[in-house]
Amino acid sequence: MLKRERQAYIVHQVNLHNKVLSNSLSTEIDVSEDTIRRDLLELSEKGKLIKVHGGALSHSFHDITYPAKKVYAKNNKRIIAEKAVKLIKEGMFILTGGGTTIIELARSLPLDLSATFISGSIPAIVEYMHHPNIDVIVIGDKLSKNSKITLGADALARIKTLKPDLCFLGINAIDIEHGITDNDWDVVQLKQSMIASSRKVVCLTIAEKINTIQPIHVTDLSKIDILITELPNDHPILQPFVAAGVTVL
Amino acid sequence: MLKRERQAYIVHQVNLHNKVLSNSLSTEIDVSEDTIRRDLLELSEKGKLIKVHGGALSHSFHDITYPAKKVYAKNNKRIIAEKAVKLIKEGMFILTGGGTTIIELARSLPLDLSATFISGSIPAIVEYMHHPNIDVIVIGDKLSKNSKITLGADALARIKTLKPDLCFLGINAIDIEHGITDNDWDVVQLKQSMIASSRKVVCLTIAEKINTIQPIHVTDLSKIDILITELPNDHPILQPFVAAGVTVL
DNA sequence: GCTGCTTATGCACTTTTTTGCAATTTTTAT
DNA sequence: ATAAAAATTGCAAAAAAGTGCATAAGCAGC
Numbered sequence: 336m337l338k339r340e341r342q343a344y345i346v347h348q349v350n351l352h353n354k355v356l357s358n359s360l361s362t363e364i365d366v367s368e369d370t371i372r373r374d375l376l377e378l379s380e381k382g383k384l385i386k387v388h389g390g391a392l393s394h395s396f397h398d399i400t401y402p403a404k405k406v407y408a409k410n411n412k413r414i415i416a417e418k419a420v421k422l423i424k425e426g427m428f429i430l431t432g433g434g435t436t437i438i439e440l441a442r443s444l445p446l447d448l449s450a451t452f453i454s455g456s457i458p459a460i461v462e463y464m465h466h467p468n469i470d471v472i473v474i475g476d477k478l479s480k481n482s483k484i485t486l487g488a489d490a491l492a493r494i495k496t497l498k499p500d501l502c503f504l505g506i507n508a509i510d511i512e513h514g515i516t517d518n519d520w521d522v523v524q525l526k527q528s529m530i531a532s533s534r535k536v537v538c539l540t541i542a543e544k545i546n547t548i549q550p551i552h553v554t555d556l557s558k559i560d561i562l563i564t565e566l567p568n569d570h571p572i573l574q575p576f577v578a579a580g581v582t583v584l
Numbered sequence: 585m586l587k588r589e590r591q592a593y594i595v596h597q598v599n600l601h602n603k604v605l606s607n608s609l610s611t612e613i614d615v616s617e618d619t620i621r622r623d624l625l626e627l628s629e630k631g632k633l634i635k636v637h638g639g640a641l642s643h644s645f646h647d648i649t650y651p652a653k654k655v656y657a658k659n660n661k662r663i664i665a666e667k668a669v670k671l672i673k674e675g676m677f678i679l680t681g682g683g684t685t686i687i688e689l690a691r692s693l694p695l696d697l698s699a700t701f702i703s704g705s706i707p708a709i710v711e712y713m714h715h716p717n718i719d720v721i722v723i724g725d726k727l728s729k730n731s732k733i734t735l736g737a738d739a740l741a742r743i744k745t746l747k748p749d750l751c752f753l754g755i756n757a758i759d760i761e762h763g764i765t766d767n768d769w770d771v772v773q774l775k776q777s778m779i780a781s782s783r784k785v786v787c788l789t790i791a792e793k794i795n796t797i798q799p800i801h802v803t804d805l806s807k808i809d810i811l812i813t814e815l816p817n818d819h820p821i822l823q824p825f826v827a828a829g830v831t832v833l
Numbered sequence: 834g835c836t837g838c839t840t841a842t843g844c845a846c847t848t849t850t851t852t853g854c855a856a857t858t859t860t861t862a863t
Numbered sequence: 864a865t866a867a868a869a870a871t872t873g874c875a876a877a878a879a880a881g882t883g884c885a886t887a888a889g890c891a892g893c
Contacts, residue, residue: 338841353696353716354589357879367843372880387588388850388879395716455722457713460706464727473704473734475724475742478713485722493724493738587851606869616853621870637860637869834893841888849880859870 336364342374349384349393356390395480411541411565412436416443418563418584419503419539425449427500430529431459433484434505436539438462444469453499455485455525479521486521494528502533506540508547509562511575514555516548523551530558537561545572556581585613591623596695598633598642605639660790660814661685665692667812667833668752668788674698676749679778680708682733683754685788687711693718702748704734704774728770735770743777751782755789757796758811760824763804765797772800779807786810794821805830 336344341364348355357375361368379386384393416439423429426449431437433456441452441462452463455474463471474493476485504526508516515538517523530536530553542564561582566573568583577583585593590613597604606624610617628635633642665688672678675698680686682705690701690711701712704723712720723742725734753775757765764787766772779785779802791813810831815822817832826832 354586356586368879369844369881370842373842385588387586389586392586392588392592393716455724457706457709457722460727461710464706464729464732467729471727473706473722473724473727475704475722475734475738478709478720478722480713480716483713485724489724489742617869618854619852622852836893837891839888839890841886843886844884845882846884847880847882849878851878852876854874854876855872857870857872859868861866861868863864863866 336366338374341366341370342378345371345374345391346378346383349391353393353395354390355384358389360390412439413443414565415539415541415563416440419537420444422501422537422561423448423450427451428453428497430454430494430497430499430502430533432456432504432526432529433459433482436505436541437503440503440539453497455490457483482519482522484522484525486525491524491528494525494532497532499533500535502529502536504529504536504538506538506544506553508544508549509538509540510546510548511556511579513548513552514557515553515559517551517553518549520551523553526553530554535560537563539563542566542570542572585615587623590615591627593695594620594623594640595627595632598640600691602642603639604633607638609639661688662692663814664788664790664812665689668786669693671750671786671810672697672699676700677702677746679703679743679746679748679751679782681705681753681775681778682708682731685754685790686752689752689788702746704739706732731768731771733771733774735774740773740777743774743781746781748782749784751778751785753778753785753787755787755793755802757793757798758787758789759795759797760805760828762797762801763806764802764808766800766802767798769800772802775802779803784809786812788812791815791819791821 344364345355345360357368357371360371375386375391378384379391384391412435415436419440420443428451431452431454437456438458441459444466446466447468448466449468451470451472453472453474454460455476457478460471460473463469474485474490476487476490479486506515507518510516517526536559538559545564556576556579559581561584562576563584564573573583593613594604594609606617606620609620624633624635624640627633628640633640661684664685668689669692677700680701680703686705687707690708693715695715696717697715698717700719700721702721702723703709704725706727709720709722712718723734723739725736725739728735755764756767759765766775785808787808794813805825805828808830810833811825812833813822822832
């Protein structure tokens with residue numbers, strides 16, 4: 336059995352049963368436990384599973400165990416959120432994606448803001464729900480366990496029927512040459528659809544992700560109206576984006 | 585059972601019952617009490633629970649900032665939930681509404697159950713999301729602040745396209761003469777649509793609501809397959825429903 | 834074919850983790 | 864106060880992980 340084949344089998348087993356044991360995999364595939372361990376190490380580095388003593392667990396299992404995960408770069412995300420909040424005016428229709436930056440934005444909204452928020456992100460919806468004057472429109476479809484947003488043809492179709500004033504997008508990689516890129520096919524579809532529908536597109540990202548590239552192209556910079564990072568807008572790293580016509584806050 | 589898996593189970597149990605006993609966990613998982621104690625120690629260091637003499641308590645129990653809001657007749661609802669869980673078989677498509685009884689049902693689902701749950705209730709979706717093997721389909725539409733479920737034409741249209749095996753409905757009033765009645769026009773639309781689409785309709789209610797009436801008619805008893813209350817099924821108050829052809833659990 | 838290179842795998846060995854047990858101390862309840 | 868239950872501590876055995884190395888397999892270029 337080839338290495339790739341073996342690793343694919345392991346990932347399949349993890350997704351199926353949510354756990355695998357090193358020693359049973361070893362007898363099952365008939366390789367040494369060392370090899371299995373090395374496979375598990377590689378796969379966990381790629382984020383396909385969570386390696387634990389004696390085997391591995393699926394990612395979704397890990398989420399259950401530790402739902403109160405600490406948010407990376409939380410302070411920076413709060414700075415970003417506060418800049419983003421200023422763009423929101425009473426009565427606007429606002430489309431948002433998911434991700435920790437968007438959640439931080441949702442938490443930073445003034446309690447008495449009255450506006451309409453549209454999203455397929457369950458954590459974001461839960462936050463919007465707590466605001467008495469915010470109307471929430473839920474985008475329905477199959478819920479993705481990883482990203483906790485609804486993904487699929489239904490969601491795409493619904494977004495196409497909307498024309499929100501503003502779209503807030505948390506992004507994973509942005510680059511002056513390639514624009515916005517990402518690593519999940521379905522999420523990319525959704526983001527493209529959101530960008531196409533919205534009057535104004537606002538991208539939120541921590542500076543760390545600037546000038547990084549992911550494998551799938553989402554959109555080039557021309558479709559982006561505003562870019563928000565935690566840095567001051569005269570920071571050198573941001574100047575190429577200003578030159579490309581993006582408003583940087 | 586892997587260590588992490590065991591700890592995940594303990595956290596799940598704590599969140600579910602608000603307390604766990606070291607010795608019952610020990611016999612349940614079949615490891616020594618020492619091991620359980622060590623797990624509880626680790627979990628409490630991570631802030632997942634509060635370790636006390638003889639076991640552990642859930643954090644929400646002691647956390648002053650987030651007092652566990654008391655659900656009316658919670659114990660009865662748990663009894664109902666546990667009867668309802670028995671109806672669920674692997675791989676089923678299950679449509680559920682909202683309400684505290686349904687949430688209790690969601691919390692009582694076996695951790696490893698694999699099935700597909702369809703709902704527009706945000707609190708229910710959040711619960712389903714925590715189960716690694718449950719696929720969640722979100723019904724989108726405008727979110728009602730009161731009931732925390734999506735309501736509207738879109739939701740109705742989507743439900744009409746489904747044919748779930750089972751439908752769990754928390755109900756507000758049931759009466760031998762008028763059947764099921766309710767007090768919110770939009771919710772009634774939704775419930776009617778859910779009933780019409782499903783192969784089997786299961787109604788959940790605390791006994792207190794039996795023989796009460798609300799202003800809007802949802803459906804008569806003939807459409808109801810199963811009625812679940814916290815009472816034993818030979819209780820006198822339930823007999824008229826048995827006579828009317830409803831299976832009472 | 835062969836050679837040199839990288840990659841993959843298994844083995845022997847050491848280290849770490851996990852777990853259960855016994856002895857002792859602390860806490861709880863009667 | 865005294866007995867029972869639970870916690871702590873130290874320790875040892877077993878399982879798993881990590882490490883270094885030798886062998887084997889695959890592959891480009893000659």
